[in-house]
Amino acid sequence: MMAEHTVKAFDEDITRLRGLVAEMGGLAELSVTEAMDALIRGDHELAAGVIARDKRIDQLEAEVDKLAIRVLALRAPMADDLREVVAALKIAGVIERIGDYAKNIAKRVGIIEGRRRFEPLTLIPAMNDLAAEMVHDVMTAFAARDPAAATEIVQRDEKVDAFYDSIFRNLISFMVEDPATISSAAQLLFVARNIERIGDHATNIAEMVYYAATGANLPEREEVIPPA
Amino acid sequence: MMAEHTVKAFDEDITRLRGLVAEMGGLAELSVTEAMDALIRGDHELAAGVIARDKRIDQLEAEVDKLAIRVLALRAPMADDLREVVAALKIAGVIERIGDYAKNIAKRVGIIEGRRRFEPLTLIPAMNDLAAEMVHDVMTAFAARDPAAATEIVQRDEKVDAFYDSIFRNLISFMVEDPATISSAAQLLFVARNIERIGDHATNIAEMVYYAATGANLPEREEVIPPA
Numbered sequence: 001m002m003a004e005h006t007v008k009a010f011d012e013d014i015t016r017l018r019g020l021v022a023e024m025g026g027l028a029e030l031s032v033t034e035a036m037d038a039l040i041r042g043d044h045e046l047a048a049g050v051i052a053r054d055k056r057i058d059q060l061e062a063e064v065d066k067l068a069i070r071v072l073a074l075r076a077p078m079a080d081d082l083r084e085v086v087a088a089l090k091i092a093g094v095i096e097r098i099g100d101y102a103k104n105i106a107k108r109v110g111i112i113e114g115r116r117r118f119e120p121l122t123l124i125p126a127m128n129d130l131a132a133e134m135v136h137d138v139m140t141a142f143a144a145r146d147p148a149a150a151t152e153i154v155q156r157d158e159k160v161d162a163f164y165d166s167i168f169r170n171l172i173s174f175m176v177e178d179p180a181t182i183s184s185a186a187q188l189l190f191v192a193r194n195i196e197r198i199g200d201h202a203t204n205i206a207e208m209v210y211y212a213a214t215g216a217n218l219p220e221r222e223e224v225i226p227p228a
Numbered sequence: 229m230m231a232e233h234t235v236k237a238f239d240e241d242i243t244r245l246r247g248l249v250a251e252m253g254g255l256a257e258l259s260v261t262e263a264m265d266a267l268i269r270g271d272h273e274l275a276a277g278v279i280a281r282d283k284r285i286d287q288l289e290a291e292v293d294k295l296a297i298r299v300l301a302l303r304a305p306m307a308d309d310l311r312e313v314v315a316a317l318k319i320a321g322v323i324e325r326i327g328d329y330a331k332n333i334a335k336r337v338g339i340i341e342g343r344r345r346f347e348p349l350t351l352i353p354a355m356n357d358l359a360a361e362m363v364h365d366v367m368t369a370f371a372a373r374d375p376a377a378a379t380e381i382v383q384r385d386e387k388v389d390a391f392y393d394s395i396f397r398n399l400i401s402f403m404v405e406d407p408a409t410i411s412s413a414a415q416l417l418f419v420a421r422n423i424e425r426i427g428d429h430a431t432n433i434a435e436m437v438y439y440a441a442t443g444a445n446l447p448e449r450e451e452v453i454p455p456a
Contacts, residue, residue, distance in 0.1 A: 018408060062445070064244075065314070068314070069310055069311065069314055072300055072304075072310055072314070073304075073305075073306055073307070073310050076301075076304035077301075078301050079301070082297055082300055082301050082433075083297065086293070086296070086297055086300070086317065089314065089317065089318070090317070092320075093318060093321060123249075168414075172410055172411055172414055175403060175407070175410045175414075176407050176410050179403070179404050179407060182400055182403045182404050182410070183400055186396075186400055186414070186417060187404075188400075188415065189414060189418075190421065193418065193421075217290070
């Protein structure tokens with residue numbers, strides 16, 4: 001049993017740890033939204049902001065790791081508390097990847113041409129909205145330690161995958177019909193794939209939130225492969 | 229200071245933890261190699277084996293998480309020992325992703341047609357060999373706690389990225405020259421991208437091996453974006 005002042009110090013550490021993870025999540029969500037805005041508008045400055053923000057997200061992950069290790073070393077938390085610290089460590093790693101995917105989309109702003117020519121460019125932002133919303137809502141579920149919300153978010157990933165399938169087929173059709181679009185369409189394939197991965201990673205976070213809150217695992221999902 | 233029997237129990241736990249991570253790494257390396265063999269030969273049975281193995285890798289990750297949490301709870305390790313447990317946790321997460329990328333390649337075996345028509349199909353296996361070797365060597369560096377080897381592996385990622393650039397350009401050329409190849413070539417773009425990510429993840433593991441061994445971080449690398 002921890003002494004009272006130790007419990008208080010632990011609570012403060014955990015609050016700070018969760019605050020850092022929440023901050024990472026907020027920045028990642030902003031990057032997911034802004035990367036798509038930059039792509040749609042061909043806005044290089046906004047894209048540069050997303051790319052720069054990724055460094056801050058990486059720094060925050062390093063802070064989470066450091067603090068988590070300190071908490072484990074100094075407080076030796078047990079049971080629920082320990083699960084919470086481990087979940088924070090793992091969730092920070094996943095958010096860092098979401099930041100990478102957003103950066104990856106932002107980096108393509110300069111190399112995608114003929115933005116008005118693609119019908120998928122109406123589907124891609126809609127897909128991105130879904131993924132950004134999953135990121136937003138999973139961070140809310142994390143803050144509220146809400147396993148029911150986490151379960152619901154996992155189910156949403158199917159919609160993102162369905163969008164991905166449509167966009168993939170559309171882009172292939174565009175390429176076939178007009179070979180001049182191939183290079184840009186190939187870039188958009190990767191953009192769509194990055195968004196699909198953002199949805200997957202939001203789902204991974206939801207699974208970790210569920211685990212941290214309940215100590216049990218959600219059943220495994222199957223990954224979707226795009227059509228040929 | 230831990231009592232002698234506690235130290236022994238801790239050493240046994242850490243040995244088991246490292247053994248589980250090594251087993252995961254070995255399976256992931258095998259999957260990376262076999263997924264490409266399956267793709268080249270159009271071998272559906274081999275591909276199915278890779279897909280099935282991914283479940284085992286996922287189970288091992290769950291075992292690593294469980295054991296790491298147990299070690300943290302029961303042994304409350306400090307300094308180097310703590311860093312080691314946290315590194316095992318994080319490395320297991322990255323190996324799980326490498327397994328996913330290999331599975332993802334294996335799942336495309338059924339949907340890539342005209343395998344003989346692509347010049348990139350001589351570059352892709354060479355790229356895959358590099359990535360598989362990185363996975364192999366980083367697990368050796370992990371087993372040996374060798375920061376110098378880890379540093380060397382990080383540098384190799386540039387070669388994988390260079391392969392990726394070439395393959396990307398090649399596949400776009402194929403699509404432009406012969407629209408009948410577009411659908412298969414798009415799948416191969418993703419295969420190449422998956423291999424590129426496997427190289428990135430081997431690099432991530434190398435960084436964690438370096439951190440666990442030294443307590444310091446390697447400088448950050450920049451991600452490569454394919455040409456337009």
